[in-house]
Amino acid sequence: MGQDAKASPPLSGRDSKLLRGDPITGESYYSREFAQKEWDGMWTRIWHIAGRVADIPEAGDFVVHNFLKESVFCVRQNDGSIRAFYNSCAHRGMRLVGQSSSVPSINCPYHGWRYGLDGVLQHAQDAADFPQGDPCGKLGLKELRCDTWGGFVWYSMDPDGLSLADYLAPMPEVYRNYPMDTAVRVAWYRIELNANWKFVTDNFSESYHTRTAHPQVPPWIDQDVDTARHEMWPQGHGRTVQPMRPSLSDRLPDGAPHPFKSILGQWDLDPDSYASFEEMAMQGWLDLKAAKRRMWQERGYIHYEHMDDQELTDSAHTVIFPNVTISFLPDNLVFFRSEPHPDDPEKCFFDLWCMAFPVAGQEMVESIMAGPRTLAEVEACEHREFDNGQGIPELAGQIVYQDMELAEAMQAGMHSRGYSDAYLPAQESRVRFFHEVLNDWLEGRK
Numbered sequence: 001m002g003q004d005a006k007a008s009p010p011l012s013g014r015d016s017k018l019l020r021g022d023p024i025t026g027e028s029y030y031s032r033e034f035a036q037k038e039w040d041g042m043w044t045r046i047w048h049i050a051g052r053v054a055d056i057p058e059a060g061d062f063v064v065h066n067f068l069k070e071s072v073f074c075v076r077q078n079d080g081s082i083r084a085f086y087n088s089c090a091h092r093g094m095r096l097v098g099q100s101s102s103v104p105s106i107n108c109p110y111h112g113w114r115y116g117l118d119g120v121l122q123h124a125q126d127a128a129d130f131p132q133g134d135p136c137g138k139l140g141l142k143e144l145r146c147d148t149w150g151g152f153v154w155y156s157m158d159p160d161g162l163s164l165a166d167y168l169a170p171m172p173e174v175y176r177n178y179p180m181d182t183a184v185r186v187a188w189y190r191i192e193l194n195a196n197w198k199f200v201t202d203n204f205s206e207s208y209h210t211r212t213a214h215p216q217v218p219p220w221i222d223q224d225v226d227t228a229r230h231e232m233w234p235q236g237h238g239r240t241v242q243p244m245r246p247s248l249s250d251r252l253p254d255g256a257p258h259p260f261k262s263i264l265g266q267w268d269l270d271p272d273s274y275a276s277f278e279e280m281a282m283q284g285w286l287d288l289k290a291a292k293r294r295m296w297q298e299r300g301y302i303h304y305e306h307m308d309d310q311e312l313t314d315s316a317h318t319v320i321f322p323n324v325t326i327s328f329l330p331d332n333l334v335f336f337r338s339e340p341h342p343d344d345p346e347k348c349f350f351d352l353w354c355m356a357f358p359v360a361g362q363e364m365v366e367s368i369m370a371g372p373r374t375l376a377e378v379e380a381c382e383h384r385e386f387d388n389g390q391g392i393p394e395l396a397g398q399i400v401y402q403d404m405e406l407a408e409a410m411q412a413g414m415h416s417r418g419y420s421d422a423y424l425p426a427q428e429s430r431v432r433f434f435h436e437v438l439n440d441w442l443e444g445r446k
Helices: 033-043 162-169 198-204 259-266 277-295 311-312 398-412 428-443
Strands: 047-052 061-067 070-077 081-088 121-125 143-149 154-155 184-193 229-234 238-243 314-320 322-328 332-340 348-356 365-366 370-373 382-383
Touching: 033 332, 033 428, 047 061, 047 229, 047 238, 081 154, 143 162, 143 184, 143 322, 154 162, 154 311, 184 370, 198 314, 198 322, 198 332, 198 348, 198 382, 198 428, 229 428, 259 277, 259 348, 311 314
Parallel strands: 184 382
Antiparallel strands: 047 154, 061 070, 070 081, 081 143, 143 154, 184 348, 229 238, 238 314, 314 322, 322 332, 332 348, 365 370
16 A cells, blocks of 8 residues: 655644534444444445454465454455455355465355355356356455555455545554564454443543553653643544653652663663653653664664654554554554444444564563563464453453453443533543544545
């Protein structure tokens, strides 16, 4: 997929004057009618991620993506390209494949119809018995548009919608310095939550909740309200960019080990050489940029080669409308996605993919959201139910676990007669903006 020549400038994600003021209603989180509008007006028209390009390196490798009642698979062709097809036999609609795998051809398990990797029917039992004529070479699987960006395989059900480049703009240009396709997926979860899918996008569109829900974050990512940059684009994408340095407003108890001191030490900077906590936070952060710029090559951090000073030491937490969030960190990509449950709008599936950029000689990585992990591709997705945290005990205490702990009570609150609309500070403007762009899709303005 091509990239824009220059990224379009963002809108301020703190300017409430850019908002229409559409109410964020509780009904939109539990109404089946609203969920149907989302399917009709948005889900069938946007671009979806089926999987990682790395999942399908060879011809015949394919990934399956089930979404609500629909199913799509994307398969590597003999010429190296990737094509996407609806997972439905042209004979009587049977699902052809159940899970990602590798095959020389696509075979229907019901009546044995066989399709080539290009979707064209190669064999049908008793082919001469069809009054319409032999279907082989004539019938085929229904194809969807398919493209790649960031090491991800994307598809769209809309044959006439925006190209992937136009849909994502300006994200490919904004993140051109990150070698996303080299990232190694070290943790892979799909977790069922008792909450509407929009809870996840709401949550990742603001950091106002961080001090309350994630007290471990301010010591190494500055969460102060006037420190972060809040940005959004008309297409609905947005991000919060924060320095990866201690907040000056939050202090750990005396004697508690400080994570930023450890980070400085990893790059041969003495945290005790600074005259004050403020100097360690502010000057240490600048010294860290310089140290990384000076030593990246000898230490094997080859992904630093094209990164600028912000990318070397900051966190860019980015929402790609409507349901994909990627945390762009100096050494990690953390992918989050929420998708609606096929039968209940008050449930969703929450995907967590922790990815790390490989570093020479490094065998273990800190995955940020899932703790220490082996630097190797995990072979399979862990399917879990959150179940008040009991379903994923190994993630207890992690940032993402703390977010999921809030989901069910937030969903319940949407039913209350005491709730009518959100009352937002400027730093949460992107939350309402997300709902306004969603409304634009549902009302045919996108």
